[in-house]
Amino acid sequence: MAGDGRCDILAAILVAIVSAFGFSLSTSLQHRDVGRVPDHVQGASALMRSLAARPLWVLGLVIGLAAFGLHALALDLGTLPFVQPIICSGVVFAVPLRAWMDRERPHLPEVGAVTLAVVGLVVLLIATNATPNQKASSATSVLVFDAVLVVLVLLIGHYAERLSPRGQALVLGSTAGAVYGVVAGNVKTLLDNAAHGGFVSVPVALLAAFLVVFGIIAMILNQRAYRAAPLSMSMPILNLVDVLVAELFSWGFLGVPPWRSAALAVVQVVGLALMWFGVRAIVRVHEKVDRDRLLGDATGTATRSR
16 A cells, blocks of 8 residues: 555545546446447447447547546555545446536436435445555455356346346346445455565466456446436436445455444445445436437427427
């Protein structure tokens, strides 16, 4: 870890917030283009080829990579259970971003949903253990876990195609959230090994390679979930699973329990629940605005054609 004390915690919070904003902007740009892919484009490879030809989607990807770099810096400054919820709260930035893109003020329900999500985040962080781990986790044990996870994720991604669109969105969103949580854990493991002089080794090099693999897998799962069903089916569960997996990773591999007492564990559950409802409300309001706008456009077109 880069250092200790309140300054590091504050720096971790600030960097994580900027990173969350970057991820939110990246998601906003990519989701707009995913919705414009023609229906005849089917399959993960065809979808990714179509998206790669769209400049705004590529811009979203570049911004996402920059946000990932800031995410790594935040993890270097703070603990995994403390940083990851802030990263996952980036969806709240979608409200001002959308208002800016649409050149209108946020709707009152959006403001209420954002407030609920932010309150949940604050409650969660107050109850979260910010004590740093004192030694680097075993890169070898994390590597074995990663290998097993890749196989499971590929199997899930394959069989998800047999589900209904909503089922696909839930399963793919949950799986993407788990992968993102493990990616954060891998980054923290790499940083800790570097800080303790163990950066140059075969297991650590393979762990870095798994980061690339996981990044590609998570991106494909995410885009497939976006396309399968409305965001309200995948984004809330993705963020919840992301936080939970990051906390379990921290506890199992880094030796840092996400809470300091049983009472604070209960408080964490309350904070997570508030974040869940807030994020779900934000996404549902966005979907309603989209439906109303499409209905208005269709009505306007029909009126002009008469």
